[in-house]
């Protein structure tokens with residue numbers, strides 16, 4: 460039987476001491492940064508993230524009973540005793556994250572330094588070389604120009620919107636076909652400001668097609684359709700790769716860490732170890748895309764801070780659930796960095812397991828195969844292990860035509876468990892098929908296993924596929940594209 464999770468909403472002495480130490484260290488760094496007008500915002504970002512970790516960790520613990528009283532609770536379906544625990548704790552992470560990101564603004568943007576005015580109150584004569592100074596001193600991890608604040612704030616509005624709509628989803632349990640579009644609404648501020656502020660809608664054409672299309676092709680409005688589709692896909696794809704303790708947060712942490720690794724490739728001097736390993740040591744330094752990657756890191760580091768705190772509580776045996784709020788929020792953080800950093804293709808490589816799960820889920824998402832409310836693996840109380848959950852096909856509701864053929868083909872390819880039996884009339888009928896999720900498929904392939912083991916194995920798969928994606932990105936991309944995306 461699974462161990463029963465602790466119920467207390469107070470911190471233990473050890474926890475309090477650790478969180479106090481982390482908070483004190485981070486506040487000291489912040490105080491120093493304030494005094495010295497810190498040159499390297501990344502240090503501030505790390506300190507704020509440490510603070511965000513401690514704050515989220517404590518708040519998630521303290522607010523558990525309050526959330527449960529407000530109706531944010533759910534039963535852990537893969538346990539022998541289906542205890543209810545607090546749900547929607549991603550909302551706490553989102554709140555702490557947004558708060559910390561606002562505190563970060565004075566550290567990361569230049570003051571709009573005005574040397575003089577040209578009359579009439581016009582603040583248009585700005586100190587011209589503020590940014591240049593840093594480059595001359597070799598400080599590439601500089602602050603952003605004031606003009607980037609619009610993008611930063613649009614990202615904040617989008618994240619804020621998605622967190623509120625996610626909260627509404629957790630509260631009202633919105634139907635699948637409606638909630639699918641929640642992230643699209645949240646992406647509107649991001650896309651509108653992108654159009655005004657940045658407006659790049661061109662993409663690099665692969666070498667093969669360059670004689671016909673030229674080196675760049677302007678997709679115009681289509682690029683916005685692509686970004687909107689991406690903004691719908693990423694959050695939803697995380698929400699449906701869910702249902703076992705820790706999986707939502709663990710996959711998000713892996714994706715965010717790999718994105719951060721990708722960012723550091725552009726920030727480190729090219730002759731250091733990581734860029735050399737990635738084969739990008741010929742990149743110019745500072746790389747033209749430095750700003751985009753620094754920007755991306757400033758969103759990812761605090762996200763990692765709050766996510767690790769959530770994982771501590773959501774890991775097996777879960778004491779809280781993350782809620783749809785977290786899944787949408789995490790997906791939107793990735794959308795924000797992918798779109799503003801203009802590296803959504805690289806991000807796609809890190810989302811390969813999610814893309815696979817989404818495509819694989821399509822028959823159930825689009826109603827070809829019945830889709831139960833929950834598709835998470837089934838807990839076998841006798842063995843204590845997880846098994847693939849199934850869709851049962853009644854005798855009078857047998858799949859027909861293409862669907863039947865499709866199920867049989869998938870079954871033969873080992874991509875689905877199909878159980879059949881011969882009826883009294885001698886005809887074979889389908890009794891049950893495993894549900895179309897990567898978690899169930901993994902169990903079909905690897906056999907029943909403990910919940911914690913399934914989370915671990917899927918996290919390793921996520922990391923391995925993501926790393927392979929990055930290798931492909933850096934080692935092979937130049938075979939297909941004539942230049943790196945700058």
Ligand code: UD1
Nearest residue numbers: 533534535536537698699701702703704783832833834835
């Ligand atoms: C999505 C999936 C659904 C899956 C669910 C699990 C689709 C179309 N929908 O629905 O198949 O069952 O996520 O999150 O693929 N839960 C656990 N253990 C966990 C996490 C969640 O038992 O580790 C259960 C709890 O009862 C919790 C509930 O799942 O209350 C949360 O489900 P919710 O996130 O609302 O489901 P959806 O996102 O709608």
Ligand code: MG
Nearest residue numbers: 698701782783
């Ligand atoms: Mg969910």
